[in-house]
Amino acid sequence: MNAKKTAKSILALSLSFSIVLAGCGKNNDNNAASSAPASSASSSETQASETASPSTEAALEPVDLTYYFPNTPQKDLQAVEDAVNKLIQPKINAKVHLKLIDWGAYDEKMKVINASGEVYDLAFTSAWTNNYYQNVANGALAPLDELLEKYPDMKAGIPDMFWDVARVKGHIYAVPTFQQSTAGYGYTIQKKLADKYNLDWKSVTKLSDLTPFLDTIKKNEPNLIPWEYNQNADAFKQAPPMFGMEALGDTLTPGSLYLADGSKVINQFESPEFKEYVTMMRDWYTKGYLKKEAPTLTDTNADRKAGKNALQFGQIDLGTVDYEAAGMKSTGRMSGFNPDVESYDYQFVKPLLTTDKAAATMTGISVNSKNKERAMMFLNLLHTDKDVYNTLIWGVEGKHYKKVSDIRIETIKDGGFQIWSAWEFGNMANSYLSEGDPQGNDEGFRKMWIDLNKNATPSNALGFVFDFTPVKSEKANVDAVISELYYALGSGSVDPDKYLPKFLDKLKSAGADKIIAEKQKQLDEWRASK
Template identity: 75%
Template sequence: MNKSMEMKRSLVMLSIGFSVALAGCSTTKTEPTPSATPAPSTAAAQSAQPTVAPLAPVELTYYFPNGPQKDLQTVEDAVNKLIKPKINATVKLKLIDWGAYEEKMKVTMASGEPYDLVWTAAGFNNYFQNVANGAYAPLDDLIAKYPDMKKGIPDMFWNAVKVKGKIYGVPVFQQSTAGYGYIIQKAVADKYKLDWKSVTKLSDLTPFLETVKKSEPNLVPWEFTDAFTTAPPMFGLESLGDAKTPGDLYLKDGGKVVNQYETPEFKDYLTLMRDWYSKGYLRKDAATLKDTNADRKAGKNALQLGQIDIDSVAFAAAGMEATGRMSGFNPDTQSYDFQFVKPLLTTDKAAATITAISANSPNKERAMMFLNLLNTDKEIYNTLVWGVEGKHYKKISDTRIETLKEGGYQMFAPWEFGNMALSYLSEGDPKGNDQKFTQMWVDLNKNATPSNALGFVFDFTPVKAEKANTDAVIAELYNALASGSVDPNKYLPTFLEKLKSAGGDKIIAEKQKQLDAWKATSK
């Protein structure tokens, strides 16, 4: 089916779903929460029972990003078979390719389209900006009705998604504690006897990359994922609001907001990336490449940045055999994962993956019922994440699966939905003791060292215009600088001047004002 036909089909289905939802919800403004009621022992008791109206059927529209999946319809049908008896709803899975997702959601939100659920994050498809723009519904009252969902997610995560004291999205409880390092193909490290555990900073990787460049022409030495905005603690910084907007904190300070793009750490990073790019360690199209999943699945990257909570060294010490994070995309590509920046829970990582309900949703309570199931029902969660047993994966044990390459459904994204503690383990997860592994990362996240500003959420409302203007500057120049595609000595001054003209200093001043007020009230 071509893209035009697919778009028409989606619009037709959306129109049908919206009509059904409006018809189903036309007589009531709120829906009753399903609950089990003990059977009355007498006719009198039965007559005393309150009458609970049955739930009208609705279709929920759920937007989320991932790579294209050939067999998405089979998974949608399987999910609906499970949820319909529980909440009398079906869900239309609107999967959008990663490279097109942000723009698609901007258009969708601007149009006022009445969708129901949407994946968002502190940075990508900017949750905080979208809240400021009124795109998402406040959820506190609905969340209170589902204590099992709420108690399954630590308070630190809920605090990270609050804006002016209200919650507008359900955080995914996943491996969020932000330790950082790098990932290297095991075959490469072993073949060239690289001392992969000796690394203490990014520049230490230069000789490894040179070895790959000279000896492995079919591999990309370094996959470009921007370390500066993906891993601010690697540079001694913490993001406030989102990772790209001007205004960070130094971890060693925690009180003064600085322009991260004016720091010596940023200049040193750009210089390093320019050196790597000039030597051919990155793809020539690194600045414009939207999706790196194809290279990951093909096993083409020799080394890449890693957000790592538990690394290969820690797994070995715990007696577990880990095939590494690269094997999560390609089971035939094992890796060593090495952490050289210790774990820290920051607001942007606790809010790194969120499901929100649209302010225009006609089915807000039913959408919350579905979210409750995704966070508490293991069968529903794993069907959405991994697909249908026998077609998309095979069970190895009660807790572990092996995905089927030709099944047509391989998202490898348990962190994108619900509560990741419910997830089956797959090829990329360590072997030895499945329960122990899950408990290791759960405990690490529940007991994480908090940042100086954990729970602080920047309200963009006073600087909405400046935010839009600086976003445009960043979209124009940042990737070219951060990938090393252009000379920072020439283009960094231009970038900084454009940020200043766009209102960057005003944003930083507003962040400082709000941070000071937050600190004064949080003591």
């Protein structure tokens, strides 16, 4: 898929829905608090929302759906579940039970659920947690091709490139979230700190340039954490392009491409870039820039809400410089978690279209579901009905947020429901703007997101999907090694001179070379077929 063709298709889609694209980074980018803007619904959109269920024939039998997804535990989850069900029950005669699992436990919990054959209906899946491609290889997800044909509005609302990365051996096993499809990277820094210490925050071109900033914070702000780190905010895992690479499949399985080459599959953990990264992180860790418990942390939202992080890694598709140039005021991504903490958001790696980002957020239907079509009806509502979508994302109006305008809200602090994950579900085109989004020119904001997608550079392997089936055993063995050693190295809590060779030896023994060879074979076949 060439850049021009991709850009035209994205722009056409954007204009037809009168929307602006926005989204996450992480992948679980917990750092990306801002939401996608939504415009007033056109008559066609309203009609699509009102007719989200394709069947008004004989009354549907009532069913209960179970929906697993990761996030930070929420005190008011039951109230939100009740509100969602009040909306969907008249439309599809179903109730959905929201099974929120803490970020850090989600991957392992879903492995157990899928392996046990538990009957459930829907689950969040991606290239980085509850591994989509592994689940397809293991037969945990139902093929959705026939069901998707019954919901043309939902299907048309998602660009072709998203469906391309969801397709394995010609079949689609999950519905992609329509969110920001390009990924640029950088960092965020508390505005008051950058101003107080006169830090040249725009001078950064690579992560190591942040060392003097972190040192200043460590010496002068004993109550702050200089650099946020958790397993879902690890730069090498979350941002391969920051190191000149792109992932093939999930980001931690051995086998990546250099962006400058795009033809030879390498073991990214044997690269000089990885050694440089873990060496830098070791230096940062020993100097106290990270929490001591960093390697075991999976969720640091409490620190974000308390304003304790001085600097954070982030997926920065548009940052402070972009908004300032457009005459918009942005309080920064940190303010999305705490309105009293404004930040400068700076991008130093330009946006790129990659397969792993297009596959970063999806929802699958379990192969064991007894109500697959009703589950698809719910997904259709989540993609086409603004009320259903925003209730799941933002909660109950007046209790969890208040309206500022037709498309803007302010969240209510300590209201009991703040998941900050509009990118995790449905179609972000339907999302309200929140306090984390820039203000002053909504139409300008819309145009910026459209232009970002229109002009994005496609990766060399955009659309390539790795099929894990031939190396299922090796993949499981490699995953075990990564769980054992990767985050200790990535956080800098162990000496890379001692533990990096052990890590590489264990990966090789687990079958990393066979996985890389299989990726090379499939990549070559994919290129030959284009």
